Amino acid sequence: MLAWIPRGLRMGRVTTRYPQAPEHPPPGFRGQVRVLDSSPAPAELAAICPTGAIGAGSDRRLALDRGRCILCGACVRAAPERFAFEERFETAARERRALIEPAQRAPAAAASAPARARPPLGQRARPLRRSIHVRHIDCGSDGAEEWEIQALWNPYYDIQRLGFFLTNSPRHADVLIVTGGVTEPLRAPLERTWALMGEPKALIAAGTDACSGGLAAQSGLVAGGVDRVLPVDVYVPGSPPPPVALLDGLLKAVGLLRERSAMRAARALGRSRPRRGR
């Protein structure tokens, strides 16, 4: 038994320093699809996508919904002058419309930062005064997202060092990570799990299936994304999203939790706005 101790120490540190230091995907990594040329396109181009992620935006320009994209690459192969893979880990967004690529011009839907200016990511990821407990529920994923979420607690990512802990009880949880597009038999368990969690809480839809139903959306057997059932706070698209993408999503959720926690405290004290610095 004791022999495991030197074995554990032997390799030294493998843990990433993300988010203090960036993590770079390997060359050729398919992180997300970028739209290179969004001029209006013929309808046949949209028909290429097996999940219907390609369409025309409100201004008739070509748009790709990353929340539906399963990273199959059919569009990149068919029209490489219009679509390209991007080597990128971070894919999370706070709003569903922020997943539409290219980002719309309207300021309300710009990028993934909330309206208020937030301190930079590195500062937000400082050791938290309050640790975050994470609960996972599977609502119809293909099993790959679970592997990637499990990987967050492996020595390479080790999100315990950032204060994230896994909990088995929804009562104890601050963040609920949902995978899968929500099949009918799992809808009630999902709603019940969310209802049991105490405020402030945040919900992360992990994976393209959770964002939009993915390939199963047309089957009528899934709700078509977690946001058809519950309000989603952070969307992390990907098929599946790699651990760094999930970590980025978790950190965005943490920022949200801090805001909500501060708002609750302010309301309790009769203030209309949270005190600066909290």
Next chain:
Amino acid sequence: MTLSSLRNVPTSFLPKHLGAEPLAGAPGELWLRVTPLSFERTCHLLSRAGARFITLLATDGGRDEREPTAHGKHERGLVAALALRGHLLAVHAPRPAAEPVRYGSLGAWWPAARWAEQELVERGLAAPVGYAASRPLARPDASRLERRVEGLDVFAIPYGPVRSGIFEAIQFQIETGGENVLAVTTRPYFKHRGLERRFAGLDPDRAVHVAERIAGTASVAYACAFAQAVERALGVEPPPAAQRWRALHAELERLASHLDVIAKEAETAALYVAQARFQILKEQVMRLRAELCGSRFGRGLVVPGGVRAAGGIGPEPLLRALDLLEAEFERDSRRLLATASMTDRLLGAGRLDRELVERHCAVGPVARGSGLSIDARHERPYGEYRRVGVRVICERAGDAMARVNVRLREIRESLRIARATLDRLRRGEAALCAPLPDRASGAAFGWAEAPAGEVVVWAELREGVLANVHIASPSLRNWALFEHAFGDDVLTDFAFIEHSFGLTPAGADR
């Protein structure tokens, strides 16, 4: 499907008095055309001869039954796919268009066939005589308990579909008096997404992405089985380099899956350093896969006809990475097997008799841990495995320790196969993909050995697009065996036994 007369295929292994002449389908397939009345009897004779049940499916047939396809006439039917002596036998009975086909129930005497048969019943395609199901499979109600054990002090724990930890959704109803597990009822189908129907209308190039996402942790195996079904239906052989890349990625996938099982067993035994060590090894494999093809799960690589691209790192760095991995793995596994607190939990837990496993037609490490020498790479070699021989790893004890040992030894065998494949890739040819014939029709089976066992895919193509696809997942067949693994085990053994099975609910539910 090809229905030509048999030439040079020995059929002496088939039992006598079958009442049907075997016909050749695609290479390796033998078709027995029977009537619905003699369907059950034929399957029974074959099972007595040692056939292994794979799946029961409904074929669509051509739009017009007189319309010739690439391989001959195509007929709507009920098909039982069985494995016998290295052949894939398809027992085919025609079925009417407008109503479910009546035939003698297979599930009444063959436990392995129950769920597959029930699926067809619930889809309205089959009406087996003598069939009785206690509860519907589709849309299970998580709050509904069925008790199998009577007793004042026996209570039932519905474990799932929401699990503790990060696991897929499936429900187990565990009946216990407090310590001893008296009965377990496995209830899959919580995650049924209807993906088999999703193939219809897609061309093979895009349809393979559906196949990849049925069981996400076995993307390469399912994609290979699907691609092979399409290739065999259309008479296309992928180039040797493509077969080698497929084999390499399939073995890397097997490595990741087996390392995952061992890490989970270590975690359940509270051996956290061992868990961390095996998680490190698994993460190294996943990163290797990402460097090779841009996806940690090997997605986007396999396509009917071949592979889309060659590897992103050269053979030398890859070999070095595999060598390092093996050296670390050897030390860790030696230490793991020497740690009594680990092996004590596994030895004797979840024992499965060989005879029981055979009756349930289990596959994969579950079957091999009980002494059955079943491996699709060896039984019906496909792709590069025809050139690289595969040693089938078996253990006799049938308990969780045996299944873990099978995986530990298979990791070594996978590394050996990966090296042999890389060797051939080094001096290899450049062609990566053979073109598929334009707007072609055909139907065939394809198979591959996924980490959990053999996956078999039936694909029908009509004028270049997929029409009817059926997936026989190893997890579905093996989940049916799970409840029989509890002999004198206690509640705390449950997690060890479940992890030793290493199954995926997503593959079973589709």
